[in-house]
Amino acid sequence: MRFLRQSVMGLFLAAMTLGLLGYAANMVRGAVLARMASEDRAPAQRERVFAVAVQTAVPGRETPVLEAFGEVRAKRTLELRAAASGRIVEMSDSFAEGGVVSEGEVLLRLDPSDAESARDAVAADLSDAEAEVRDAEAALLLAKDELAAALEQAELRTRALQRQQDLAARGVGTAAAVETAELADSAARQMVLASRQAVTQSQARIAQSATRLKRSQLILQDAERRVVDTIVTAPFAGSLSGVSLTLGRLVSDNEQLATLIDPAALEVSFRLSTAQYVRLLDDDGRLPNLPIKARLDVAGVDLVATGRVLRDSAAVGEAESGRLVFAALDGARGFKPGDFVTVSVEEPPIDRVVRLPASAFDGSGTVLAVNDDNRLEALDAQLVRRQGNDVLLRGPELAGRRIVTTRTPLLGPGIAVRPLEGEAQTPDAPDMVELTEERRAKLVAFVEANQRMPDDVKARVLLRLSEPQVPAQMIERLESRMGS
Incomplete structure (x- = not known):
């Protein structure tokens, strides 16, 4: 009986399995036939709309600023030389490297016997x-x-x-x-x-x-x-450089004793390309007294001095190019001869130009404008000047148009866009930063140990570092010099 019962159960399970397999095969066959019988229909597609930052082009008068690198020079220098030979019997306390002397001060005396x-x-x-x-x-x-x-x-x-x-x-x-x-x-x-x-x-x-x-x-x-002639005096007030004398030393006739520099009479020399130089000339072909600014980066604090263009070089030196221009500095506090500075020269004003970000202008001489249908179109523009991250453009069709400020490879004529006028694409960095005590101590120690920084500049930097919030630009410059 047991054998009969197990045999019947096995046959039943085998029949159920075959039935399920047949039902599954039928379902697969029906699905395939339905898929093969259906018509090919393309899915509906929507046009992609790009969000772009735009700026309205307003022609007007712009004053371009030309930037160059120059060197601060002493406009009034004098080589102090011995008019007679003899032994030094007296020296002033100010007769030392960097010594400050007044006009008519006796610097040293030779033996007058x-x-x-x-x-x-x-x-x-x-x-x-x-x-x-x-x-x-x-x-x-x-x-x-x-x-x-x-x-x-x-x-x-x-x-x-x-x-x-x-x-x-x-x-x-x-x-x-x-x-x-x-x-x-x-x-x-x-x-x-x-x-x-x-x-x-x-x-x-x-x-x-x-x-x-x-x-x-x-x-x-x-x-x-x-x-x-045995007495050497200072013909004008200034600072001494190149001093290497000691009391009792013998000096010969016409020997150079030191160099006297007038720190109040400084000028800056900077080299321009010929094209830049031509842009500065007036209608008579002369170099006008244009205003300039000289900027020296000193550990997060910019020393700025104003001045005016004086003259240019009479000839181009051998193996040189461009033009060497000289400008007088007014109130150049903290500047020293030999400083490497950035010079900004205001060019003559230009009328009927549009200032736009440099990212709006491409190499083919066109900009992208948004029309009334919010689609892009290319406009021809003439590049007049480059001003840092901006460009000055001129074109007959630019006035009043909404210009795309940042071009990407995805943008082109005919593309639908959503203009974002006046919205910034990248958030500005915070101007002021609150420092931790550890970070503040490191910056203060670095400034106090810096021997190249003038005392007045060092005092201003330490005063700013003692405040609760410190300019981010100052922190960035200081930490870049620390190597952090």
């Missing part, structure tokens, strides 16, 4: 020359007196001769007396000639003594100048 001895010897020669002049003048007076007496004596002898001649004509006088009177008159005239010669010699002596006196005076002035 030799120069003073030479001056005293020349002064003695001058006294002799003055005495010689006095003697020559007295001799001239005596010679003139002798000439007057000789002229008087000659006149008397002439009258005596005339009397003897009158007496001889009347037969009263003798021939011997006339002859004696003639000899006496001749001797008197000879005495006059000798006296005149003496006067002439006295006058020549006076001229010679005057020349000797003048020569002695010139030699004395030269000797006194040599004494003065």
Whole structure:
């Protein structure tokens, strides 16, 4: 019985399995036939709309700013050189590297013994020359007196001769007396000639003594100048550079002692390309006195000085290009000669241009504008200037149009868009940051250990770091120099 019951159960299960397999095969066959019998229908597709940031193009007057890199130079410098040789016997406390001196301050003295001895010897020669002049003048007076007496004596002898001649004509006088009177008159005239010669010699002596006196005076002035040359003074107020002297050192004639720099008279030299230089010229082809700004990045704090363009180089140097331009700086506090600065020059204003982000302009010279149907179309635009992340464009169809500020490869003419006018695509970074105590301490330690930062700038930076919130730009610059 058990065998019969198990056999019946097995047959039942086998029949059920075959039935289920047949039902499944029928369902699969029906599905395949239904799929094969259905018609091919394409799914409905929707047009993709892109969100774009736009800006309305408003033509107007723009003042382009040209940026270049330049070097701060001292407009007024002087090489202090020794006008005489000798040993240094006195030095000012300010005569050191970086020393600040005032106008007329005595910087150092050389041993004046030799120069003073030479001056005293020349002064003695001058006294002799003055005495010689006095003697020559007295001799001239005596010679003139002798000439007057000789002229008087000659006149008397002439009258005596005339009397003897009158007496001889009347037969009263003798021939011997006339002859004696003639000899006496001749001797008197000879005495006059000798006296005149003496006067002439006295006058020549006076001229010679005057020349000797003048020569002695010139030699004395030269000797006194040599004494003065032993003293080195500052011709103007400034700072000293290149000082390497010590007390007691021997210096030679014309040896360079130091360089005096006027920190209040600074200028900046920067090189422009020829195209940039031409843009700055006026209608007469001259370089106008355009305003400039010089900016020096000092550990998160920008030192800024204003000025005006002065001149440009007369010629292009060998193996150089472009034009070298010089500008005077006004109130360049904290700047030093040799600083590498960024120079911004305001170009002449340009009319009828549109300022747009540089990402709105492509290399083919077109921009994308949104029309009334919110579709894009390409407009031709002429690039006038590049200004950092912006461009100045000019085009006949730009005025009043909504221009796409950021172009992507997905955008092109005919694309449907959703304009986002006035919305920023990227959030701005926070201007002020609140520091942790550890981060603040690291920044303060770095600033205090920085020897290249001027004291006034260091004080301003430390004051800002002590505040609860610190500018993010300052923190970024400081940490970039720390290597963090």
